Amino acid sequence: MANAxxxxxxTFTTLNANYNMLRAACQTDQQRTDLAAQYEAAETxxxxxxxxxxxxxxxxxATLSTELKAANEQIAKSVQQMGNMSKVIDDITTAxxxxxxxxxxxxx
Amino acid sequence: MPKSHRVARFWAxxxxxxxxxxxxxxxxxxxxxxxxQMSATAKALSDYYAGLDVxxxxxxxxxxxxxxxxAKPFSADNKKQLETTExxxxxxxxxxxxxxxxxEDFAKLTGSTAPADVAASAGKLExxxxxxxxxxxxxxxxxxxxxxxxLLVTAVQERKEREAARAxxxxxxxxxxxxxxxxxxxxxxxxxxxxxxxALAGDLVDQGATDNSGLLKVALDPFGLTVxxxxxxxxxxxxxxxxxxxxxxxxxxxxxYSKATDAMSKSLAEMSKRIDLVAQDKPMSFRVPxxxxxxxxxxxxxxxxx
Numbered sequence: 001m002a003n004a005x006x007x008x009x010x011t012f013t014t015l016n017a018n019y020n021m022l023r024a025a026c027q028t029d030q031q032r033t034d035l036a037a038q039y040e041a042a043e044t045x046x047x048x049x050x051x052x053x054x055x056x057x058x059x060x061x062a063t064l065s066t067e068l069k070a071a072n073e074q075i076a077k078s079v080q081q082m083g084n085m086s087k088v089i090d091d092i093t094t095a096x097x098x099x100x101x102x103x104x105x106x107x108x
Numbered sequence: 109m110p111k112s113h114r115v116a117r118f119w120a121x122x123x124x125x126x127x128x129x130x131x132x133x134x135x136x137x138x139x140x141x142x143x144x145q146m147s148a149t150a151k152a153l154s155d156y157y158a159g160l161d162v163x164x165x166x167x168x169x170x171x172x173x174x175x176x177x178x179a180k181p182f183s184a185d186n187k188k189q190l191e192t193t194e195x196x197x198x199x200x201x202x203x204x205x206x207x208x209x210x211x212e213d214f215a216k217l218t219g220s221t222a223p224a225d226v227a228a229s230a231g232k233l234e235x236x237x238x239x240x241x242x243x244x245x246x247x248x249x250x251x252x253x254x255x256x257x258x259l260l261v262t263a264v265q266e267r268k269e270r271e272a273a274r275a276x277x278x279x280x281x282x283x284x285x286x287x288x289x290x291x292x293x294x295x296x297x298x299x300x301x302x303x304x305x306x307a308l309a310g311d312l313v314d315q316g317a318t319d320n321s322g323l324l325k326v327a328l329d330p331f332g333l334t335v336x337x338x339x340x341x342x343x344x345x346x347x348x349x350x351x352x353x354x355x356x357x358x359x360x361x362x363x364x365y366s367k368a369t370d371a372m373s374k375s376l377a378e379m380s381k382r383i384d385l386v387a388q389d390k391p392m393s394f395r396v397p398x399x400x401x402x403x404x405x406x407x408x409x410x411x412x413x414x
Binding site: 005006009012013016017019020023032036037039040043044046047048050051053054055057058060061063064065067068069070071072074075076078 | 171174178179180181182183185186189190192193196199200202203206207209210213214217268269271272275276278279282283286289290292293296297299300303304307311
């Protein structure tokens with residue numbers, strides 16, 4: 001598909017680069033009209049080819065968005081849990097303090 | 109239970125904590141490295157897509173000028189096609205923006221950006237350990253105990269980093285793959301933009317619509333001389349030089365974009381690799397600074413300064 005894109009790209013850009021010269025060489029209005037139609041067709045083919053390739057990735061983009069959302073939620077949850085770490089540590093502190101007091105009372 | 113046995117069990121427990129946490133410390137550094145790469149990559153990806161947006165908008169304007177000046181048709185259908193491309197690009201820009209937020213959140217889980225209250229609680233815990241002097245623990249034992257508790261806290265934090273990295277792992281791989289898959293399409297849009305702009309500039313030079321005398325400044329400025337409006341052969345010769353300049357700068361723009369794309373691709377791959385290592389709890393064999401994305405910045409700057 002990438003090669004096909006390159007082909008239609010070359011057709012369009014080559015026509016664009018030589019358009020003024022070709023138009024000047026046209027001898028009738030019909031020739032100028034035909035030339036303009038070919039130019040428009042070449043640009044349309046190129047633009048459609050680009051959009052087709054990008055649209056083919058829409059599912060992948062949607063999947064990535066979903067994964068990103070899930071990752072964001074997971075991380076937000078992790079950050080939140082990290083915030084609660086202070087409570088966990090407070091609990092540990094209490095246990096250690098109590099243990100120390102008990103040890104002191106026991107004369108350890 | 110004899111005192112010696114209880115003390116032995118206590119220290120065995122602490123040793124286990126220490127060993128658990130010591131392994132985690134490495135992971136924390138790796139997570140920080142992954143977060144750093146992720147932040148740099150997310151920012152560069154946003155700049156990259158923003159640069160492509162400028163290209164699409166400029167392409168529309170160039171085609172409108174071509175239509176008005178040289179009777180090159182620019183149909184409503186083709187304008188709509190370009191708008192469709194821009195809509196597709198917007199979904200990727202949104203993805204890059206959300207990716208930046210993700211990188212910021214992930215960074216919160218690593219290194220020095222941990223919430224201050226955790227650090228405060230850890231400090232409180234350490235001071236409680238100080239009080240263990242009443243049980244006649246030696247200063248060496250207290251130090252070992254404090255270190256073990258600090259490492260325990262770190263280990264708990266790092267488990268969150270690994271969970272977060274696992275959540276991001278598939279996304280990072282997918283984003284890297286999508287970027288590489290679409291690279292030829294966006295490269296094509298860049299080349300077409302450069303071709304259209306270059307051809308229009310060349311047509312304007314041919315028509316005598318440009319002042320090419322500035323090309324002589326490099327020779328005249330050092331001697332304080334000013335340029336007179338060129339005439340005759342010099343005028344046509346300068347027009348040729350101007351067209352060569354256009355061709356050279358067009359190639360340079362394409363080359364700049366190609367380097368930016370290559371750097372972006374490598375950075376995404378490196379980011380994915382680092383996240384995967386953290387997610388799999390595997391150490392990085394060596395840690396390198398985030399890959400430079402100067403090429404992406406240079407290209408984006410070149411476009412925005414036009």
